Each structure stands twice: as structure tokens, then as C-alpha cells.
Amino acid sequence: MIPITHFLYLAFGLFVIGMLGVLLRRNVLIVLMSIELMLNAANIALVAFSRLHGNLDGQVLAMFTIAVAAAEAAVGLAIVVSIFRSRTGTDIDDLSLLRD
């Protein structure tokens, strides 16, 4: 039987890796992928606690997280496309305005 804390360590590791990616990388696409990693880590923790308590609410919440992550990726990538058209670059240090 796998202890529940090991799933939490895995979720924690993925979350920290994603957070380091968000804070340290400059490519917008990699930053968006790191956000997906962090959402996945949160999902693992939700499902682990759902299993721990024998309650399905955590899995339902993880499903909502997946839907919100899909919406976030769609809008985020649309913003990246729009920014890339006007500034021809994906470096987030060059982006400080949300208008052109």
C-alpha cells in the first residue's frame, strides 16, 4: 500500500518544478506549460485526499480544474498569438503592456 504522503510528495515536487518554471523561464510558451504542471500537481493532491477520505468530491473538483485549465490554455495561447503578431517575440521580459 502506497502511503498517501508519497502522493503528496509527488504533487509537491511537480508544483515546485512548475513554479520554478513560471518564475525563471522567459519563454511564454514554457511558462504556460509550467502553469499546466502546477495545475496537475494540485489535481494529484486533490485526488489523493479524495482517496484518503473515501469521498468523491475531490475527483469532481479535479475535473473542474481540468476544464478551467483548458479554458486558461486557450485564452493564454490566444494572447500569446496576439502579442507575437505585434511584437514578434515570446520573451516575457519584453511584455509589459496588454495593448498594442
Next chain:
Amino acid sequence: MSGSEIVFYVFAAVAVVSAIATVTRKNPVVAAVWLVATFFAVAVNYVLLSASFLAVLQVLVYAGAMMVLFVFVIMVLDVDEAGDTEHRRPSRVGRLGYSLALLLSGGMVIWVLVSTLSKQFITPGARLDPTGDFGSANAVGRRLFTDYLFAFEGVSLLLLAAVIGAVVVARSRREREKEAAAAGMSAEAMAAAGLEPPEELVPGPNPQTDFGQPSAGGHEGGT
């Protein structure tokens, strides 16, 4: 060591290694492929946590739809894999990011280790053995369409808003100019909104003669 433990440790290692590879690759396409590997490993962990329906959703939505979206956008953007901006000197915001990353991750390491090792946060005795259909599509769907029906409909509205938002945000300047002209916006109002009026709106001696000529600076990417 039982079989499920071996599967867990193998796929946890796969998830962590491919997550590290995702955030360290220069080429976004390679990073996307590593991210798919992470998603599959996470899906295996969902199965181990008896969340089989969620594992299927993970593969379908993340590894299927979302990664295709990412790869499409990377192809549309035509990003070169030089990645030389990563080696530029970090700006002031970048240095703030480095210190914030160290602070946050170090704090999380300490917090998680303290709270899991002290056992006051997680009580191992609370573990329940799930019944047979725990995490199946039947059980989760029943919960989703009874207790969470309102939130479920709200998510559908959110997805609709995201689709519309993505389409509106990703329009090119030319498309926006065309839409503004179709909406009856005058040339002065469009100029005030930062748009270049299409050529048929510009008053000239004979607009039909230069039909098809590329305009000087009105096209996307010209600046």
C-alpha cells in the same frame, strides 16, 4: 514491495524527470513532448488512486486536446529554437523572480516536510478502502449531475466564454479593421482606436485603381 508500489515509484520518477525536462528545454516543441510524458505519468498515478475516469479525462483533455493546441500555436508562431533570450542578463524583474523562486520553493520544502513528518497534518488511520465503483464514470457522473449540477453548467459557460475570448483576442489587425469597417465605424474613429482604415474607406481620387496594392504599414507584423 508490491506491484502497485513499483508502478507508483517508477511513474512518479517519470513524472518528476519529465517535468524537469519540460521546464529546462529550450525548444518549446521538445518541452511540449516532455509535458505529454508528464501527463501520462500523472494519469497512471490517478489510476493508482482509483480515479480511473479522471485518468481517462487526463489523457483525453491534457495529452490530447491541450497539447495539440500548444503544438499548433508553436507552429503558427514559428518560434526559432535559438532561445538566446534566456542567456540575456536578468532584468530587475528577473532577479526578483530568482529570489522569489528560491524563497517560495524553499519555504514549501520546509512546510511540506514539517507537516508530513510531524503527522499532525495527515492522520494515516483515516484511510478508507474505496468501494468497487469508487472513481468510475458512473459514480463521478452521478455526483457531477446531482450535487455539482450548477457548477457543471457554470463550467460550460466558462468554456464558451473562453472560446469566444480566444477568438476575439487572437484576431489579426487586418481582421479587426475589416470588422470595424463592417460595423460602420468611420475612418476617424478607427484611427482613434489605433486601427488603419481599409483602403475602400480612405477618401481618395480613385480608390479602385490601387486595388490589390499592398498598403505600406497596415499589415500585421509590419512594425
